[in-house]
Amino acid sequence: MRVLGIDPGLTRCGFGVIDSTTTGKAALVAVGVLRSDPTAAIEQRLLDIDTAISQLFVDYAPDSIAVERVFAQANVRTVMGTAQVSGLALVNASRRGLPVRSYTPSEVKAAITGSGRADKAQVGTMVTKILGLPEMPKPADAADALAIAICHLWRGAAQDRLAAAVAAARR
Amino acid sequence: MRVLGIDPGLTRCGFGVIDSTTTGKAALVAVGVLRSDPTAAIEQRLLDIDTAISQLFVDYAPDSIAVERVFAQANVRTVMGTAQVSGLALVNASRRGLPVRSYTPSEVKAAITGSGRADKAQVGTMVTKILGLPEMPKPADAADALAIAICHLWRGAAQDRLAAAVAAARR
Structure with missing residues (x-):
């Protein structure tokens, strides 16, 4: 299964693509950041x-999309752009009939590091280790997008197994 | 000039279409509400x-689009959906190369009623009067979308005249 993780943002939108391997591991396919010109009009930036x-x-x-869930933050202007970009990611997945899930930042941190309160460096370190990378992906938005994709691969797979077990028990 | 006004919302998204007439008035073309199923998944609703x-x-x-600007409100969950829908409206306009402007609720109220603190009933009454309608458009989201379109027609026209005057003075 190939997962696209998206850390939505208007100035920097992180993305990470990973494959689940036959040995149950996760392998890096691509990672990066989409950017828009901060001096451009909002409608142009969103487009x-x-x-x-x-x-x-x-x-x-x-095959599947995972998007970080947006919460209200201190900076209202930033959170609006982030919410709008997350909406674009959801519509892009939905338009193609692809399954998409949202995870909160603490769900992602807990899945990757074992603690929902882990800091960005800890998440980056674990992403690097899990994917067997020579160094930590930069910027942080790119590493975060990989963390979201890994979280989805692990949790999604677990949820699928659970759903299958429940379905089997009902038969 | 034909203006499409949009009052973004996930459950009810108001829209209003008006034409500027040769006598400088505004004429109703269409008004209504787009809805999404509140029980559906967020990505399906946005799509x-x-x-x-x-x-x-x-x-x-x-020819031109006006969208109500989203602000943080008490209900974070609601504002996220509203921000996401406003983003979709902006991208739809931008994708077609159409000019789009955002106005705050108080800008719209001030343009229509003379007071930025007018209530919904007052805005609805003025929209009905300005467009010469037999009765107030319902629901409120539909009337609000018309108010946004009228605000844009009046302010946009004034801004265009101002820009033309400035350009003429520089010649």
Whole structure:
């Protein structure tokens, strides 16, 4: 299974693509950051990010999408842009009929590090270790997107097994 | 000039289409509400609203778009959906190369009623009067969308005249 993880943002939107391997591990396919020009009009910035997200689906043909869930933060202006970009990611997945899930930041941290309160460095370190990378992906938004994808691969697989077990028990 | 006004929302997204007439008045073309199923998954709801917004551009071929600007409100869950739908409206306009502007609720109220603190009933009454309608458009989201379109027609026209005057003075 190939998972596309997205850490939504208007100025920097992190993305990470991973494959589940036959040995149950996760392998890096691609990682990076989509950017929009902070001096451009908001509608142009959103369109640029939307076009770039759409291209990710073409380039990597993911089977499943995971998006970080947006919460209200101190900076209202930032959270609006983040919410709008997360909406674009969800619509892009839905338009292609692909399954998509959202995870809170603490769900992602807990899945990757064992603690929902882990800091960014700890998440980055674990992502690097899990994927067997020579160094930590940068910037942090890119590493976060990989963490979201790994979280989805692990939790999604566990949820699928659980659903299968429940279905089997009912037969 | 034909203006499409959008009052973004996930459960109810108001839209209003008006034409500026040769006598400087505004005439109603269409008004209504786009809805998504509150029990559906968020990605399906956003896709449904996106598809419906896209169809508005096809059906009414607006020259210009006005969207109500989203602010943080008490209900974080609601504001996220509203921000996401406003993003979809902005991308739909931008994708078609159409000019789009956002106005705050108080800007719209001030343009329509003379007071930025007017209540919904007052805005609805003025919209009904300005467009010469037999009765107030319902629900409130539909009337609000018309108010946004009227605000844009008046303010946009004034801004265009101002820009033209400035350009003429520089010649």
